[in-house]
Amino acid sequence: MGHDLVVAVAGATGAVGREMLKILEERSFPAAEVRALASSRSAGQKLPYGGGEITVRELADDSFEDVDLALFSAGGATSKEYAPKAVQSNCVVVDNSSAWRMDPEVPLVVPEVNAQDLKGHKGIIANPNCSTIQMVLVLKPIHDEATIRRVVVSTYQAVSGSGQKAVQELESQVRALFNMQEPECSVYPYQIAFNCLPHIDAFGQNDYTGEEMKMINETVKIMGDDQIRVTATTVRVPVFYGHSESVNVETVRKLKAQEARAILSQFPGVRVLDNPGETIYPLAIHAAGQDETFVGRIREDESIENGLNMWIVADNIRKGAALNTVQIAETLLEMKLL
Amino acid sequence: MGHDLVVAVAGATGAVGREMLKILEERSFPAAEVRALASSRSAGQKLPYGGGEITVRELADDSFEDVDLALFSAGGATSKEYAPKAVQSNCVVVDNSSAWRMDPEVPLVVPEVNAQDLKGHKGIIANPNCSTIQMVLVLKPIHDEATIRRVVVSTYQAVSGSGQKAVQELESQVRALFNMQEPECSVYPYQIAFNCLPHIDAFGQNDYTGEEMKMINETVKIMGDDQIRVTATTVRVPVFYGHSESVNVETVRKLKAQEARAILSQFPGVRVLDNPGETIYPLAIHAAGQDETFVGRIREDESIENGLNMWIVADNIRKGAALNTVQIAETLLEMKLL
Numbered sequence: 001m002g003h004d005l006v007v008a009v010a011g012a013t014g015a016v017g018r019e020m021l022k023i024l025e026e027r028s029f030p031a032a033e034v035r036a037l038a039s040s041r042s043a044g045q046k047l048p049y050g051g052g053e054i055t056v057r058e059l060a061d062d063s064f065e066d067v068d069l070a071l072f073s074a075g076g077a078t079s080k081e082y083a084p085k086a087v088q089s090n091c092v093v094v095d096n097s098s099a100w101r102m103d104p105e106v107p108l109v110v111p112e113v114n115a116q117d118l119k120g121h122k123g124i125i126a127n128p129n130c131s132t133i134q135m136v137l138v139l140k141p142i143h144d145e146a147t148i149r150r151v152v153v154s155t156y157q158a159v160s161g162s163g164q165k166a167v168q169e170l171e172s173q174v175r176a177l178f179n180m181q182e183p184e185c186s187v188y189p190y191q192i193a194f195n196c197l198p199h200i201d202a203f204g205q206n207d208y209t210g211e212e213m214k215m216i217n218e219t220v221k222i223m224g225d226d227q228i229r230v231t232a233t234t235v236r237v238p239v240f241y242g243h244s245e246s247v248n249v250e251t252v253r254k255l256k257a258q259e260a261r262a263i264l265s266q267f268p269g270v271r272v273l274d275n276p277g278e279t280i281y282p283l284a285i286h287a288a289g290q291d292e293t294f295v296g297r298i299r300e301d302e303s304i305e306n307g308l309n310m311w312i313v314a315d316n317i318r319k320g321a322a323l324n325t326v327q328i329a330e331t332l333l334e335m336k337l338l
Numbered sequence: 339m340g341h342d343l344v345v346a347v348a349g350a351t352g353a354v355g356r357e358m359l360k361i362l363e364e365r366s367f368p369a370a371e372v373r374a375l376a377s378s379r380s381a382g383q384k385l386p387y388g389g390g391e392i393t394v395r396e397l398a399d400d401s402f403e404d405v406d407l408a409l410f411s412a413g414g415a416t417s418k419e420y421a422p423k424a425v426q427s428n429c430v431v432v433d434n435s436s437a438w439r440m441d442p443e444v445p446l447v448v449p450e451v452n453a454q455d456l457k458g459h460k461g462i463i464a465n466p467n468c469s470t471i472q473m474v475l476v477l478k479p480i481h482d483e484a485t486i487r488r489v490v491v492s493t494y495q496a497v498s499g500s501g502q503k504a505v506q507e508l509e510s511q512v513r514a515l516f517n518m519q520e521p522e523c524s525v526y527p528y529q530i531a532f533n534c535l536p537h538i539d540a541f542g543q544n545d546y547t548g549e550e551m552k553m554i555n556e557t558v559k560i561m562g563d564d565q566i567r568v569t570a571t572t573v574r575v576p577v578f579y580g581h582s583e584s585v586n587v588e589t590v591r592k593l594k595a596q597e598a599r600a601i602l603s604q605f606p607g608v609r610v611l612d613n614p615g616e617t618i619y620p621l622a623i624h625a626a627g628q629d630e631t632f633v634g635r636i637r638e639d640e641s642i643e644n645g646l647n648m649w650i651v652a653d654n655i656r657k658g659a660a661l662n663t664v665q666i667a668e669t670l671l672e673m674k675l676l
Contacts, residue, residue, distance in 0.1 A: 154492035154584035156534045195623045196494045196582045198649045203614035207637040229641035233584040246492035246571040276541035285533045299545040303567035311536045
């Protein structure tokens with residue numbers, strides 16, 4: 001296939017969809033044609049691509065008839081409905097929603113971590129949750145070296161993870177507060193400006209949020225080891241772009257901080273930024289717009305025999321969503337699975 | 339003593355010093371006279387107190403000659419120099435700096451947790467670090483019931499913890515960014531607006547920050563049990579008032595979430611706000627200006643046999659500093675130790 005590929009982006013007008021188009025172009029993805037699909041509301045809109053523009057088409061039952069690869073970022077309900085239709089038309093789907101992630105028939109992939117899970121795919125491949133992707137990239141080389149037993153993670157997640165409306169909500173709340181007006185809340189239940197919300201996605205029966213359960217369940221599936229135990233507290237913070245995470249790991253074998261730095265600096269997609277003496281550590285404002293996942297503040301946890309604390313930061317829209325989706329597609333091509 | 343007390347506030351013009359004066363007044367602290375002390379730069383300034391004003395005096399060697407109780411919030415160096423001089427004048431010092439906290443001769447007290455440690459004090463009593471105070475208030479009743487073995491904490495700390503200049507820095511950075519100008523950094527090494535800084539206080543030899551080591555060491559001292567192991571990652575977030583904390587505890591005996599809620603709701607100074615179905619959990623914007631420490635998101639940690647996750651929020655200037663200092667003084671009076 002290669003340069004004959006017809007590629008569609010479903011949900012092309014959203015924050016992640018636009019970033020997918022940008023990344024396909026940036027990385028010169030070998031497509032003969034790129035199509036933009038969205039709801040009827042957005043159909044007819046023009047989006048920049050390849051120096052020109054492409055016109056958004058309405059997502060419909062026949063949208064995938066001559067499409068080879070579809071990148072979906074249109075929400076869970078749309079993925080549930082249209083991904084099987086695309087597969088019936090012999091189109092391979094890489095889906096950014098949570099709809100298919102825990103389906104045992106669907107590979108859940110971060111290419112640097114578990115590309116081999118793509119083998120034998122049945123047409124749908126799931127892109128993991130943003131906060132999970134950046135964490136497993138760091139966990140993987142540590143697990144390979146020292147075997148991770150337990151992870152305790154607390155997140156500091158940017159509003160862009162909730163979409164463009166949340167970015168606007170943070171901005172308008174800040175402006176309102178600085179003008180002595182009452183901030184309006186519509187995306188979030190409470191003010192996000194100058195506040196932290198320990199609530200991402202809906203609460204489940206065990207009082208964990210959907211986001212927390214994603215980090216717990218997806219980590220085990222991607223790492224391919226159900227001996228790894230994870231607990232998570234996920235928190236929205238007043239940051240526009242870039243998720244940060246405080247990650248504590250317990251390993252079977254002892255890993256010194258210096259060894260962890262050495263191992264991590266060899267791993268693809270990971271960059272170690274860790275020199276406290278020089279005030280060097282990862283920051284959301286520096287990670288925004290970058291492809292890599294940054295890790296720093298690596299230090300031995302003296303409260304247990306074999307433990308490490310780390311601070312992991314990545315651009316939630318790029319590696320956390322659009323970039324990883326495109327990288328899955330590139331890996332499918334390399335592995336001749338598309 | 340009681341109503342004959344002469345009380346001095348050293349560092350009265352700072353954010354915490356002003357709050358101390360406000361709280362002494364609010365709680366009708368039984369003082370015959372309240373004096374405000376500060377550096378020569380601030381001497382002569384007027385501060386509101388008791389419906390009138392008090393004039394700031396310069397902090398000097400003889401400032402404590404006829405003073406019974408001094409509340410210090412003037413930085414570690416000032417405390418190191420003047421607290422012993424005050425004690426020589428038979429003045430009892432409650433110090434909010436970190437100068438004396440780990441001195442084995444100095445009680446480190448959160449009254450609801452370890453008031454008994456005040457007995458036999460030698461003139462100086464230390465007020466713990468803000469992020470430690472709100473955590474130990476929640477840990478204490480859990481420890482009494484189920485014996486805590488390990489704590490993993492990640493913090494979300496407000497800029498007011500760095501003083502009034504940091505509050506102004508966050509505000510001016512936000513204004514600059516919204517006006518397409520470069521934000522200026524002076525209190526913090528990097529932009530705090532719309533960013534998270536995993537760096538509070540100076541880095542030590544083990545790559546932990548001073549703030550992290552305070553949480554580790556002070557928790558053990560206040561709880562009076564060196565079997566409790568703590569690891570901490572402390573993070574500054576773009577919030578003006580109110581520290582939030584994601585706290586994971588491992589206990590010897592199993593404690594169900596519902597049992598923890600019941601125990602915590604009985605503990606003085608703690609308020610349980612925990613009803614996810616009704617979107618009820620603690621928030622920094624709600625805790626600001628309040629005396630209580632709020633806890634919610636209480637849930638069993640399924641990654642270990644006996645674990646709990648919690649979200650703890652308090653006003654870092656009140657319970658985290660000024661209020662706890664005044665409460666120590668009140669407890670000294672009640673226990674006839676002043």
